[in-house]
Amino acid sequence: MGDLKINERLIVINPGSTSTKVAFFTGDEKQWVENIAHPADELAVFPRVVDQLDYRLDALRRELHNKNFDMSGVTAIAARGGLLKPVSGGVYAVDEVMLEDLSEERFGQHASNLGALLAHKLGSPYGIPSYIVDPICVDELEPVARISGLPQIRRRSVFHALNQKRQARWAAQELGKKYEEANLIVAHLGGGITIGAHRRGRVVDVNNGVDGEGPFTPERSGSLPAADVVRLAFSGRYTWEELLRLINGRGGFVAYLGTNSAREVEERAAAGDEEADLIFTALCYQVAREIGACAAVLAGRVDAVVLTGGLAYSRRVVEEIRTRVGFIAPVLVFPGEDEMAALAEGVLRVLRGEEALRSYQYEGVGWANMEEKVSGDN
Numbered sequence: 001m002g003d004l005k006i007n008e009r010l011i012v013i014n015p016g017s018t019s020t021k022v023a024f025f026t027g028d029e030k031q032w033v034e035n036i037a038h039p040a041d042e043l044a045v046f047p048r049v050v051d052q053l054d055y056r057l058d059a060l061r062r063e064l065h066n067k068n069f070d071m072s073g074v075t076a077i078a079a080r081g082g083l084l085k086p087v088s089g090g091v092y093a094v095d096e097v098m099l100e101d102l103s104e105e106r107f108g109q110h111a112s113n114l115g116a117l118l119a120h121k122l123g124s125p126y127g128i129p130s131y132i133v134d135p136i137c138v139d140e141l142e143p144v145a146r147i148s149g150l151p152q153i154r155r156r157s158v159f160h161a162l163n164q165k166r167q168a169r170w171a172a173q174e175l176g177k178k179y180e181e182a183n184l185i186v187a188h189l190g191g192g193i194t195i196g197a198h199r200r201g202r203v204v205d206v207n208n209g210v211d212g213e214g215p216f217t218p219e220r221s222g223s224l225p226a227a228d229v230v231r232l233a234f235s236g237r238y239t240w241e242e243l244l245r246l247i248n249g250r251g252g253f254v255a256y257l258g259t260n261s262a263r264e265v266e267e268r269a270a271a272g273d274e275e276a277d278l279i280f281t282a283l284c285y286q287v288a289r290e291i292g293a294c295a296a297v298l299a300g301r302v303d304a305v306v307l308t309g310g311l312a313y314s315r316r317v318v319e320e321i322r323t324r325v326g327f328i329a330p331v332l333v334f335p336g337e338d339e340m341a342a343l344a345e346g347v348l349r350v351l352r353g354e355e356a357l358r359s360y361q362y363e364g365v366g367w368a369n370m371e372e373k374v375s376g377d378n
């Protein structure tokens with residue numbers, strides 16, 4: 001008998017704020033990936049992110065058409081998952097309730113909200129099922145981690161779940177353990193920075209990346225003294241939108257140094273720019289401090305600290321953090337991220353029976369009073 005292996009044929013869709021990435025996989029093999037750019041002036045005509053749906057769908061269909069791509073043989077579509085109700089990590093079938101929540105932007109605006117909507121519109125005419133994997137709203141916080149200090153404000157989990165969980169799996173494998181057996185601290189260091197305490201496969205605490213928790217980042221302010229934020233908000237100097245933009249988009253390196261490129265800041269520091277040097281060091285310091293907090297969450301029982309994302313390519317970033325947190329556990333470095341592969345891998349685990357498929361409609365860790373304000377400002 002020949003070794004006959006029929007590979008799954010997957011389309012992967014990942015909408016970002018200024019582009020939509022699309023890739024084609026046969027089994028684990030990435031055949032091609034395209035980055036469809038959406039110029040700012042074209043996006044500017046859409047009042048809400050969800051209004052971009054047909055525009056992005058047309059661009060996606062055009063790309064596939066230009067490639068003479070045949071949709072009929074596609075097994076499944078894997079899409080980036082956005083701001084939905086809080087759910088456990090895993091792979092979710094795109095269902096009507098999910099589509100409705102995303103169409104209505106019930107849990108906030110985010111480019112990744114378009115993933116499931118695009119996948120469904122593209123696949124359903126052919127009967128192709130769509131899935132999302134570890135969406136940014138994965139929320140596995142323990143009750144104690146939800147307490148903010150003010151009953152009016154409840155902590156929620158919004159983070160780089162897709163990359164964090166993928167790198168955590170790699171790290172566990174390197175340690176000879178299953179993800180579900182390991183205690184890990186994963187620091188995703190990109191344009192946004194989120195640092196999660198992974199206890200035996202669940203992210204029991206993590207800084208909310210989009211609402212201004214945790215370290216500052218190349219373009220976000222991170223946590224700020226609350227009373228000073230109130231003073232700024234009522235100073236008359238900023239509109240609501242401007243202030244939110246300072247926290248998310250124009251904070252961090254952008255605010256201090258006018259660039260969101262960590263690479264550029266590092267180069268400026270190396271060339272003798274003292275301000276750049278101080279701010280670069282401060283970012284590493286704040287990341288280390290957050291990692292230390294996660295070590296306390298895990299009661300010191302930490303198998304490894306994992307550094308990932310674009311900033312983990314920087315030797316200086318890695319060494320500055322390692323110097324401060326190396327006493328906690330070995331530091332493993334997996335620079336960059338590959339969200340397209342992470343999405344494909346998740347759906348393949350389900351198609352191959354290695355992981356159970358989850359239902360959005362029937363699942364959700366839930367908050368009380370879900371209808372109260374959910375951030376619509378991201």
Ligand SMILES: Nc1ncnc2c1ncn2[C@@H]1O[C@H](COP(=O)(O)OP(=O)(O)OP(=O)(O)O)[C@@H](O)[C@H]1O
Pocket residue numbers: 189190191192193218260261262263264266309310311313314315336337
């Ligand atoms: N070799 C390097 N040295 C220093 N910084 C680097 C290097 N490579 C990338 N970076 C920095 O990494 C940052 C971008 O990281 P990344 O690509 O993970 O972010 P993103 O995908 O835009 O945002 P996010 O990770 O929040 O989704 C930039 O500030 C970039 O300058």
Ligand SMILES: CCCC(=O)O
Pocket residue numbers: 136158159160161192193194208209210
């Ligand atoms: C990816 C969602 C979380 C963040 O941007 O910080």
